[in-house]
Amino acid sequence: MKPPCEIMVQKVLPSIRAELVRVMMFEYGCTQNEIADILGLSRAAVSQYVSLKRGAEVGFSKATNDEISKFASQLIDGLTVKEKSKGMCRVCRLVQKSGWLYKNAPEAGYCILCDEIEDDQD
Numbered sequence: 001m002k003p004p005c006e007i008m009v010q011k012v013l014p015s016i017r018a019e020l021v022r023v024m025m026f027e028y029g030c031t032q033n034e035i036a037d038i039l040g041l042s043r044a045a046v047s048q049y050v051s052l053k054r055g056a057e058v059g060f061s062k063a064t065n066d067e068i069s070k071f072a073s074q075l076i077d078g079l080t081v082k083e084k085s086k087g088m089c090r091v092c093r094l095v096q097k098s099g100w101l102y103k104n105a106p107e108a109g110y111c112i113l114c115d116e117i118e119d120d121q122d
Helices: 004-026 032-039 043-050 062-077 081-097 100-104 113-121
Strands: none
Touching (some): 004 032, 004 043, 004 062, 004 081, 032 043, 032 062, 062 081
């Protein structure tokens, strides 16, 4: 049995990044280099997210996609490291609340790390 945090890191976070990359590129016109700088990724990783070689495993709800779009806009405007962490945790929690984790790994339970990170950052 994998713990929920491992499932989230292996499956969900790459999918969130992939969607962020696509939104930043196609909705906001950012270049791969700009996205790489903002997200702290290599340009090659950004290219793989755009081409769906990474992060194509999770389908998101409309609410989650809306939150990712909002977060992408905030990232472009500039966020601190803490604000970036909170934004990623907000999206991650939406994925969990949508039931994705339970449907795909019912034995895993829910991840509590995002709540702990949010508490530590306040």
